[in-house]
Amino acid sequence: MSAASITTVTTTTTITSTSARLGMMLTDLRLPTIKRLAGDLCAQSDKEGWPAHRLLEALLEHEINERETRRIDRHRMESGLSPDKRLSSFDFAAVPRVSKAQVMALTEGTEWIDRGANVLLFGPPGVGKSHLVCALGHALIDSGRRVLFTRCSDLVQRLQAARRDLRLPQELAKLDRFDLLILDDLSYVRRDQAETSVLFELISERYERKSLAITANTPFSQWGEVFVEPAMTLAAVDRLVHHSTIFEMNVDSYRRRAAQTSGKAKTKTNAGSGS
Numbered sequence: 001m002s003a004a005s006i007t008t009v010t011t012t013t014t015i016t017s018t019s020a021r022l023g024m025m026l027t028d029l030r031l032p033t034i035k036r037l038a039g040d041l042c043a044q045s046d047k048e049g050w051p052a053h054r055l056l057e058a059l060l061e062h063e064i065n066e067r068e069t070r071r072i073d074r075h076r077m078e079s080g081l082s083p084d085k086r087l088s089s090f091d092f093a094a095v096p097r098v099s100k101a102q103v104m105a106l107t108e109g110t111e112w113i114d115r116g117a118n119v120l121l122f123g124p125p126g127v128g129k130s131h132l133v134c135a136l137g138h139a140l141i142d143s144g145r146r147v148l149f150t151r152c153s154d155l156v157q158r159l160q161a162a163r164r165d166l167r168l169p170q171e172l173a174k175l176d177r178f179d180l181l182i183l184d185d186l187s188y189v190r191r192d193q194a195e196t197s198v199l200f201e202l203i204s205e206r207y208e209r210k211s212l213a214i215t216a217n218t219p220f221s222q223w224g225e226v227f228v229e230p231a232m233t234l235a236a237v238d239r240l241v242h243h244s245t246i247f248e249m250n251v252d253s254y255r256r257r258a259a260q261t262s263g264k265a266k267t268k269t270n271a272g273s274g275s
Helices: 003-028 032-048 052-077 100-109 129-142 152-164 168-175 194-206 220-225 228-241 254-273
Strands: 116-122 147-151 180-183 211-218 244-248
Touching: 003 032, 032 052, 032 147, 052 129, 052 147, 100 129, 100 220, 116 129, 116 228, 129 147, 129 180, 129 211, 147 152, 152 168, 152 180, 152 194, 168 194, 194 211, 228 244
Parallel strands: 116 211, 116 244, 147 180, 180 211
Antiparallel strands: none
16 A cells, blocks of 8 residues: 555544534534534535634534524424414404504513513404414514413313312422413403402512413403402402503404304305205
């Protein structure tokens, strides 16, 4: 074997050994994106004559971007939000009393989350309350916030069980990791002392610290049907309204409108076919 061949083999072996060692170090440092892209970016750097800081910046930028993407994906998965309920599919024209500009302001400027402010949505079933609040949740996750969507009755049952097991404070503390807690269908909570008392504790615990978004079929004037004691009703409403944005969505149910439209279309089709 010639000296040149020996040199080539030695160089190749050294590069391979160095690449393997670098790969192990990147694995130990938990930098999977840099590990995956290092070979290609280093080759591009050598070819184009990048200064060392540009190569390092490119590698770190890719790692940070992919890490952020993975984090958002994890937060979306844990949120319980319906994946298809986004602002892009919400029909603002069907709910003229809801200001699109006001909704967009909530999604683009999240200082209200830092203040622990709330969002309250009222209206009969089928007008898009859950859709709108889910869309808000998705937008907040995109901006780096953590959100949990749950039926109010389900969470109340969970908190009741925690109280029976003498771990209610710990369960409430777990919910603190969510910047926005969405309670869907508050009106379906049973008018029961045990249920409404844990709901009141949740509202009080998050007051001016962490945000709540609540949907309800009934206005405040009928919340006496949820909370057993009038004093508790007034206190809950006071805490929720103090720092809040309220959306009144008193329009016809879009599900009913869709069913009526579908029924008319079928009638026309049947008439046209002579059946």
